[in-house]
Structure formats: C-alpha cells, structure tokens
Amino acid sequence: MSGHQSWFDLNLGISALKYIGEIKNGNLTAEEFISKTIERIQKVDSKLHAYLSINEQAVEQAKSIDKKIKAKENVGACMGMPISIKDNICVKGTKTTCASKMLEDFIAPYDATVVSKLKAEDTIIIGKTNLDEFAMGFTTEFSAYGPSKNPWNTEYVPGGSSGGSAAAVSALECIASLGSDTGGSVRNPASFCSVVGLKPTYGLISRYGLISYSNSIEQIGPITRTVEDTAFLLNIIAGMDPHDNTTIDNQNENYLNDIDSGVEGKKIGIIKEMTHEGVDKQVSAATNKAISNFEGLGATFEEISLDMVAYSVAAYYIITATEAGSNLARYDNLRYGYDFDSEGYEFNSYLSKARKNFGPEVTRRMILGGFVPSAGHAGKYFLKAMKVKSKLTAQVNEALKKVDMLIAPTVPILPFRFGEKIDDPVALFLVDINTVTANLTEKPAISIQFEISGGLPIGIQLLGKSMQDKMLLQAAYALQNTVKLPEVPI
Amino acid sequence: MTKIGLEIHCQLTNLQSKLFCSCKANYREFSPNTNICPICVGLPGSLPMLNQKAVEKATMISMALNCKTPEKIAFFRKNYFYPDLPKNFQITQFDAYGPTSIGHDGKITIEGKEIRIRRIQIEEDPGRLIYEGTSEKTQIPLVDYNRAGTPLVEIVTEPDFDNPKQVRVFLNILVDLLENLGVSDPTLEGALRADGNVSVEGGNKIEIKNVASFHDLEKAIHFEITRQQSLVERNIPIISETRQWDDRRKITISARKKEEEQDYRYFLEGDIPWVKLNSDHFKKLREKMPESIASKRERYVEKYGITNQVADVLSSDKYYADLFEQSHDEKNAKEIANIITTDLMGFVDTREKRETSKLTHQHLTELVNSIMDNKITRNSAKTALQEMVSTGKSLIEIISEQDLDNVSDESTISSIINEVLNEEANAVQEVKEKPETVNFLVGKVMKKSKGKADPSMTLNILKKKLGIT
Ligand SMILES: [Zn+2]
Numbered sequence: 030m031s032g033h034q035s036w037f038d039l040n041l042g043i044s045a046l047k048y049i050g051e052i053k054n055g056n057l058t059a060e061e062f063i064s065k066t067i068e069r070i071q072k073v074d075s076k077l078h079a080y081l082s083i084n085e086q087a088v089e090q091a092k093s094i095d096k097k098i099k100a101k102e103n104v105g106a107c108m109g110m111p112i113s114i115k116d117n118i119c120v121k122g123t124k125t126t127c128a129s130k131m132l133e134d135f136i137a138p139y140d141a142t143v144v145s146k147l148k149a150e151d152t153i154i155i156g157k158t159n160l161d162e163f164a165m166g167f168t169t170e171f172s173a174y175g176p177s178k179n180p181w182n183t184e185y186v187p188g189g190s191s192g193g194s195a196a197a198v199s200a201l202e203c204i205a206s207l208g209s210d211t212g213g214s215v216r217n218p219a220s221f222c223s224v225v226g227l228k229p230t231y232g233l234i235s236r237y238g239l240i241s242y243s244n245s246i247e248q249i250g251p252i253t254r255t256v257e258d259t260a261f262l263l264n265i266i267a268g269m270d271p272h273d274n275t276t277i278d279n280q281n282e283n284y285l286n287d288i289d290s291g292v293e294g295k296k297i298g299i300i301k302e303m304t305h306e307g308v309d310k311q312v313s314a315a316t317n318k319a320i321s322n323f324e325g326l327g328a329t330f331e332e333i334s335l336d337m338v339a340y341s342v343a344a345y346y347i348i349t350a351t352e353a354g355s356n357l358a359r360y361d362n363l364r365y366g367y368d369f370d371s372e373g374y375e376f377n378s379y380l381s382k383a384r385k386n387f388g389p390e391v392t393r394r395m396i397l398g399g400f401v402p403s404a405g406h407a408g409k410y411f412l413k414a415m416k417v418k419s420k421l422t423a424q425v426n427e428a429l430k431k432v433d434m435l436i437a438p439t440v441p442i443l444p445f446r447f448g449e450k451i452d453d454p455v456a457l458f459l460v461d462i463n464t465v466t467a468n469l470t471e472k473p474a475i476s477i478q479f480e481i482s483g484g485l486p487i488g489i490q491l492l493g494k495s496m497q498d499k500m501l502l503q504a505a506y507a508l509q510n511t512v513k514l515p516e517v518p519i
Numbered sequence: 520m521t522k523i524g525l526e527i528h529c530q531l532t533n534l535q536s537k538l539f540c541s542c543k544a545n546y547r548e549f550s551p552n553t554n555i556c557p558i559c560v561g562l563p564g565s566l567p568m569l570n571q572k573a574v575e576k577a578t579m580i581s582m583a584l585n586c587k588t589p590e591k592i593a594f595f596r597k598n599y600f601y602p603d604l605p606k607n608f609q610i611t612q613f614d615a616y617g618p619t620s621i622g623h624d625g626k627i628t629i630e631g632k633e634i635r636i637r638r639i640q641i642e643e644d645p646g647r648l649i650y651e652g653t654s655e656k657t658q659i660p661l662v663d664y665n666r667a668g669t670p671l672v673e674i675v676t677e678p679d680f681d682n683p684k685q686v687r688v689f690l691n692i693l694v695d696l697l698e699n700l701g702v703s704d705p706t707l708e709g710a711l712r713a714d715g716n717v718s719v720e721g722g723n724k725i726e727i728k729n730v731a732s733f734h735d736l737e738k739a740i741h742f743e744i745t746r747q748q749s750l751v752e753r754n755i756p757i758i759s760e761t762r763q764w765d766d767r768r769k770i771t772i773s774a775r776k777k778e779e780e781q782d783y784r785y786f787l788e789g790d791i792p793w794v795k796l797n798s799d800h801f802k803k804l805r806e807k808m809p810e811s812i813a814s815k816r817e818r819y820v821e822k823y824g825i826t827n828q829v830a831d832v833l834s835s836d837k838y839y840a841d842l843f844e845q846s847h848d849e850k851n852a853k854e855i856a857n858i859i860t861t862d863l864m865g866f867v868d869t870r871e872k873r874e875t876s877k878l879t880h881q882h883l884t885e886l887v888n889s890i891m892d893n894k895i896t897r898n899s900a901k902t903a904l905q906e907m908v909s910t911g912k913s914l915i916e917i918i919s920e921q922d923l924d925n926v927s928d929e930s931t932i933s934s935i936i937n938e939v940l941n942e943e944a945n946a947v948q949e950v951k952e953k954p955e956t957v958n959f960l961v962g963k964v965m966k967k968s969k970g971k972a973d974p975s976m977t978l979n980i981l982k983k984k985l986g987i988t
Binding site: 117118119125127132135137138139141236237238239240241244245246271272273274275351352354355358359361363364365376377380399402403404405407411 | 557560561562563564565566567568569596598600601602605606607608662782784785786787789790791792
C-alpha cells in the first residue's frame with residue numbers, strides 16, 4: 030500500500046502517518062480524502078453497519094483545513110485526517126446513543142477530553158461507530174440499532190463491543206478510531222477485524238466524556254491499521270486531565286520516538302492459562318508462529334502460570350455488573366432520554382417503565398448489579414471478586430518482575446457467525462478470558478493483527494507493565510513487521 | 520434510660536465551588552436549574568473532580584471535634600433512586616471496611632458531659648424538590664438541581680444525650696464552632712440540618728427525619744420521648760423505625776419500618792482516587808486553623824481581665840470576635856469588649872443587619888479611644904455607634920454633625936448642675952440623707968446636657984456642691 034498522486038487512484042488504506050506526509054507534500058488534500066472516505070462509507074456501510082451516524086459537515090471541515098494549509102496558517106498535526114469515534118464517547122452537538130434506545134435522542138452538550146484533543150489537532154470526526162448497547166457485549170449483536178458485520182466475512186461478527194470502530198478501520202471507512210475497552214472491547218474487535226487495538230494503562234487516557242460502564246477498569250483506546258498510528262494517536266490523547274482525577278502524568282511521553290527499537294534481549298512470558306485449554310488450533314498455531322518470529326528478533330520466552338486467571342471472568346462480571354448497576358442508574362429519563370409521558374405514574378413505577386428501554390444484555394447485567402453488591406450478598410460475590418482482582422494483580426506484578434511483557438492470543442477462538450453464541454451468555458463470557466486480565470490489573474495490553482486463517486483474522490496480544498505502554502508498542506511494531514497480511518476483501 | 524443521638528448535615532457554604540465541579544457552592548441566588556453543569560447534573564460521561572478545599576475544611580471540622588483522621592480517605596457510592604439525585608447515587612464516605620471517612624471517634628464536652636462523635640464524612644447534597652400547585656392532588660413536583668453537589672459534612676454522634684436540652688446546648692456550641700472555623704454560615708437557610716434518633720429504656724431506636732430547624736428537632740425529640748415512654752408504660756413494644764416530623768401537627772409519624780429500609784449497595788467510587796492525608800496536610804491546616812472558641816475565651820479573661828460573661832458572648836460569635844480582634848489593643852480591649860456586647864449587639868443582631876452594617880473595626884477603635892480620652896461620653900458613643908452602623912461615617916463627621924463632643928468645661932457643667940439642683944429639690948434632700956442615690960442627679964445632668972457632660976466630672980462637682988463623699 031503506497032500513497033498515490035491523483036484523485037482517481039487515491040488509496041484510502043494509507044496509514045495516518047502516510048496521510049499526513051501526503052498532505053504535507055501537497056500530493057493530497059483533506060477534501061479529496063474526506064470526500065473519498067464518505068463515498069466509501071456510502072458504498073460499504075450498508076453491508077457493514079459500522080456507523081450509527083455520519084458527520085454531515087465533514088467535507089466543509091476538510092475544505093477549511095485545506096484553506097489553512099494553503100495559506101500556511103497553523104494546522105494541527107492530524108491535518109484533516111478522518112477518525113471515527115465509538116458512540117459511547119461524547120462529541121459536542123452530536124447524538125451519543127451508546128447504541129441504546131435509552132439515549133436515542135441524547136445530544137452531548139460537551140466534548141470528551143479525547144475528542145477536544147483530537148479536534149485541536151485538526152482531526153475530522155467522520156462519524157460515530159456502532160457498539161453493543163452501553164459497551165456490554167463482544168459481538169455488537171446487542172446494539173439496539175442492529176449489529177455491525179465483519180469486513181472479512183459479513184456473516185461473521187466483528188467482535189465487540191467496539192465492533193463498529195474496528196470494522197470501520199478495517200474496511201477503510203476511516204483512518205483510525207477510538208473505542209473503549211472494559212474487558213477487551215478494543216482488543217477483541219481489533220483481533221476479529223485484523224487491525225491494531227490498544228487498551229492503555231488505566232489512567233493514561235482521560236475518560237472524561239466516555240459514558241461509564243465499569244469505570245474502575247475501563248479505558249479509551251485507539252484502533253488503527255498500524256502500530257505507528259496507535260503510537261501517534263496516543264501522543265495526542267494521552268496524559269493528565271483535570272477533568273479525570275484518575276489520570277496519570279505520563280511526562281509527555283513520545284510513543285512514536287524509537288518505535289523501531291525492536292525486542293532484542295527482551296524476555297516475554299507465555300501465559301499458560303491463556304494458550305492451551307480451549308484455544309482453537311489455528312489460534313494456537315498462530316501464537317506459536319508469533320513466538321518464533323519474536324525469537325528470530327532476539328526475544329526469549331518462558332511459560333508463566335497465572336492461576337488466578339481461572340477466576341478472572343467471574344470476578345470481571347461481578348465487578349462490571351456492580352458498577353454498571355450504579356453507572357446506568359441515572360438513566361431514569363428525567364433529565365434526558367426519550368419521549369415518555371410520566372402522567373399518572375408513581376415514581377417507582379415510572380422508573381421501571383422508563384427502564385424498559387434497556388436491551389436484554391444491559392437488563393441482565395443491571396439485575397445482576399443490583400444483586401451481587403447488596404447487603405446480604407456482597408460478601409459472597411462482590412467482595413470476593415475484589416479479592417480476586419487484587420490477587421490477580423499481585424500475580425501479574427510478580428510475573429512482570431521476571432519478564433518484560435506477557436503474550437497470549439487476544440481471543441482464544443476464531444471469529445464466529447452471528448447468532449452462534451448470543452443465546453449462550455456463558456459461552457460468550459469465555460470469549461473474553463484472555464482480555465479481562467489487563468483490565469482487572471490496570472495493565473496496558475495491545476492486540477496486533479497477525480494472521481488470516483481460512484479468511485478469518487487472528488490477533489496476538491501483548492500485556493505489559495503499568496505505564497510501559499511504549500515498550501509494548503515497540504514490541505508490537507517489531508511483530509507487525511514480521512508478517513504481510515492480505516488486503517481486506519470488502 | 521433515654522438515649523439521643525444526632526446526625527448533623529453542615530453545608531460548607533464558605534467554599535467557592537461545589538464538591539465535584541466548578542458551579543457555585545452558594546446556590547441560593549440562582550433561579551432554578553441555572554447553577555448546574557454536566558458534572559452536577561450527572562450527564563452521561565461526566566466525572567467528579569474532587570474539590571480539595573472541601574477536604575481541607577472537613578479535616579478542620581474533624582480536628583476541631585477531636586476526631587481521629589485516617590492516613591487516606593476514600594469515597595463511596597450510596598445507591599438509591601430519588602428524583603432529586605441526578606446520578607441516582609450519592610458520592611459519600613463509608614466506614615464499613617475500616618475507617619476511611621475524614622474523621623472518627625471524636626468527642627466534645629458540653630456542660631461537663633462528654634458527647635462522642637462517631638464519624639464525620641464528606642458528601643454531596645442532592646437537588647431539591649419544589650411542589651407547585653394548590654391542593655395535594657394537583658401538586659406538581661419540580662426538581663431544582665442548583666443545590667446538587669453542594670459540599671456537605673455529615674457529623675454523627677453516639678447516642679450520648681440524655682435530654683433535649685443537652686441537644687440544644689450541643690447544637691448551639693456546634694454552630695458557633697463551625698462558624699468560628701469559617702467553614703459554614705449557619706444563618707443561611709438549609710446550611711445546617713439535623714436528624715435525631717431516640718430510644719427509651721425498654722424500647723428500640725427510632726430515627727426522626729425531615730426536621731426543618733434545630734428548634735423543631737428539640738420539639739420532635741421531646742415528643743418522641745413522651746410518645747415512647749407512654750408506649751412502654753402500656754407495655755406496647757417499640758419497633759425500630761424511621762419517623763417523619765410533621766411540622767404542621769407537631770408530631771412524628773411512622774415513615775418506614777427497619778426491614779423496609781433501603782439497601783444502598785455501598786461500594787468504592789472508582790472515579791475518585793484515595794486521598795492521602797500526610798502529616799504536611801495536617802501541619803498546614805493546623806497553621807490555618809483559627810483559634811478555638813475556648814482558647815479565645817480564656818485569653819480574653821486572662822489577658823484583658825474581661826469578665827467571664829462578656830468573654831463568653833464575644834468568643835462564641837465569630838462576627839463579634841473578629842471585630843474585637845481587629846479593633847483592640849492592650850489598653851482598650853476591655854472597653855471594646857463592653858461596647859460590642861452591650862451597645863453593638865442591639866444594632867447587628869440579625870444576619871441582614873450584619874450584612875448591611877457599614878461599621879468597620881477602625882470605627883470601633885476610634886470610638887473607644889475617644890471615650891477613654893474623655894472626648895465623648897459613653898452615651899454619645901452609643902448614638903455615634905448606631906450612626907456608624909447605618910451610614911459608615913467617621914466619628915469626626917458624626918460628632919460635628921450631631922454635636923456630640925464631650926462637655927468637659929467645668930463652668931458649663933457647673934451651670935447645668937445648678938439648674939438641676941434647683942429643679943430637683945426633693946431629690947437633693949434625699950441625696951443628702953442617702954449619698955448613694957446621687958446617680959439620679961447625675962442622670963438628670965446628663966439628660967440636660969444631651970449626654971455630652973463628662974460623667975466623672977459631673978459626679979465630682981455634684982459631690983462638692985452637696986457636701987457628700
Ligand atoms: Zn456543576
């Protein structure tokens with residue numbers, strides 16, 4: 030994939046860095062690229078349903094950026110690059126629905142911190158992408174507006190919950206996207222759609238404007254086609270934010286500098302509990318190949334057992350249900366929501382009526398969230414889950430004293446067909462066995478596209494030390510350069 | 520034995536902004552739903568930003584009530600549904616998993632009785648429901664979120680009070696203490712609210728809620744004790760419950776039984792990291808802490824020889840104490856204390872009067888020094904003081920405008936005395952028999968001189984003329 034000089038053979042598959050280079054060289058205008066992107070969306074999104082809404086002003090915005098470039102005025106680093114935003118992140122003046130009927134008409138009155146940072150760098154928000162309702166799910170099948178499709182095979186799920194973002198990036202409907210990752214919601218669809226997805230260290234990116242699902246473990250994360258693009262976006266959106274007390278000072282780290290440092294001499298631990306039992310054989314083979322590619326670059330490996338992983342999914346569901354039950358309690362339709370005449374209702378009956386607008390998965394988790402932290406049951410469920418979280422964290426910390434990072438397939442199984450698992454919540458829960466550990470331990474983890482097996486993507490996951498997101502990106506970059514993957518078929 | 524405990528909510532009204540956003544902590548001036556932002560209305564995606572000043576003020580309260588303070592504090596979510604609660608959970612503190620609130624295990628002594636403080640916590644105030652409509656049937660509840668997120672400190676006592684009178688004394692002392700700390704203005708409507716719990720011998724604990732004022736709380740507690748005692752006398756069991764104070768009928772009515780009580784599903788608020796309170800925090804606050812009321816009182820008595828009673832009044836009212844501190848020096852302290860507690864009190868006894876008062880501490884210094892230098896009489900001083908409060912004019916201006924300067928010219932006073940002696944023959948006779956009644960004549964002279972005659976000079980001349988000592 031290389032840059033092109035004319036409108037007619039303009040390549041929408043270029044990376045963010047390439048895009049910026051072409052704009053700077055005058056080989057490309059923002060308007061050309063944005064118009065072509067919109068055309069592409071119009072062409073493929075009826076099949077993919079990656080987007081919930083499109084920015085009608087995108088071309089106008091591109092024109093004004095072109096004007097600034099032409100006049101040699103100050104232009105932000107992104108130079109009109111089109112980026113999509115998961116529809117649970119607030120963009121001022123646009124609908125932010127969380128793919129829920131509950132927020133069908135909610136227009137965010139403010140920008141999320143990540144969005145204002147992107148806008149300040151002259152990014153064009155091309156549209157809002159689909160997700161499982163309130164980010165609860167791993168397939169986008171729980172979107173109230175219908176699922177997104179996998180660009181590699183539209184009969185398959187794109188993964189989730191940031192499935193719309195990953196599909197859009199994969200299908201060249203934008204250069205990059207921001208998703209959110211509560212238990213794998215960035216990495217899982219990145220793996221299923223053959224793109225890069227990062228769940229950064231907890232606190233590296235401000236959550237202000239991300240509509241909370243399980244606020245103590247989730248992070249916003251970039252989804253891109255190259256590792257460098259993720260590093261580039263991280264440079265823009267990471268860092269302390271006075272609006273989010275949980276953010277950490279990253280000392281203005283430049284994630285793109287020295288991205289090609291390689292993995293020579295790095296020690297990588299293979300997580301035993303994530304690489305054997307229940308892993309599809311194609312996924313297993315791909316993992317072994319990734320390990321041997323890394324070895325070829327000078328990394329060494331040892332197997333590491335994290336036996337608390339066995340309890341991680343149960344703990345994850347208890348903690349997320351508890352927090353969701355509280356975070357979503359505000360959707361009582363009093364201050365915003367949908368049209369609903371409250372006449373004749375007593376408050377509690379009004380409330381249960383209003384909450385009927387939640388879909389089945391959200392309802393399931395909110396019922397669970399009302400139960401597991403309740404006075405009579407907290408000891409048996411919530412407090413135990415918190416104990417698992419702290420023991421798992423201790424185990425991972427211990428492991429990361431011995432090795433620089435950990436490796437495992439992002440998802441133990443290949444992408445699956447629609448409807449295959451939606452009626453079996455427990456089976457669906459096991460889809461995230463390999464991803465929830467990073468969230469529960471607040472560690473950074475990245476998924477890199479590594480193989481297309483029988484037409485279906487497989488991603489490899491690296492999990493690193495807190496605030497060592499950069500080392501993770503360097504390793505991911507090295508791995509990325511060991512493979513050449515086919516182009517997306519759609 | 521009767522046991523009474525209290526839960527007091529104190530708004531930190533002296534803070535600029537709310538607990539988690541930059542809206543105004545003083546919401547009272549705003550028309551409904553204009554002192555709000557995405558954070559305090561709990562809009563999707565908003566996050567709380569902890570107001571560090573609120574933590575400081577709450578720490579000061581905790582220290583002033585002799586509480587223990589943990590090394591780090593945490594915030595919790597208290598989950599329940601109510602229309603005035605924007606997020607349908609309240610961010611508060613909770614001690615179930617060890618002490619993580621801003622204070623615990625404190626005490627304060629009132630009239631020789633020790634009242635233990637169980638816990639002090641920081642939390643956000645909800646919004647307010649306003650009912651519009653005339654009859655109960657046509658009433659429309661409206662929600663005003665201006666108050667939502669106002670910083671509150673909750674003070675919970677052990678059930679250490681024996682009677683409503685102790686409660687009143689405690690609350691008075693607490694109000695003075697909070698005001699002295701500069702954390703809250705108790706005269707603002709709703710700034711201080713208290714709930715109580717009452718149990719009598721042989722009965723269970725009853726919570727009383729919905730009490731509008733401290734005065735009503737005393738009445739409600741009194742009512743509850745009587746009600747519960749009469750139940751006990753008739754062998755009717757007292758079941759643990761929450762009762763509402765009915766302000767109209769002046770009785771408590773059952774609100775909900777213990778077993779119907781909400782499960783608040785408390786858990787850690789992940790959006791606010793634990794706050795470390797290191798020794799620097801306490802050191803800095805200790806330096807910032809104003810002198811306690813008790814210490815002021817002691818100093819006034821010992822250093823200046825001010826009477827206990829005057830020192831009491833002066834130290835417990837921050838407005839008077841501040842005026843005193845700014846205006847006095849070694850020499851005039853006692854006189855300034857007297858002027859404040861006798862004359863000034865009548866002019867600035869309400870919040871409104873204090874707000875409109877133009878009096879400054881310079882006024883007071885000037886006034887008292889003039890009295891001490893015999894430039895103006897005590898009587899004229901009172902007139903001048905009232906003028907200062909209402910107009911803010913300087914003493915010199917007032918003296919010249921109202922002709923208030925002291926008459927200390929012997930011949931002038933002498934001639935006024937002569938007039939009085941002529942007019943008051945009976946009184947003169949009486950004074951000769953009972954010299955202690957001479958003050959009656961002094962008064963007459965003062966009146967004739969419009970309060971300007973120097974009182975001690977008047978007395979001396981009178982004594983001389985009447986031949987008494
Ligand atoms: Zn606010």
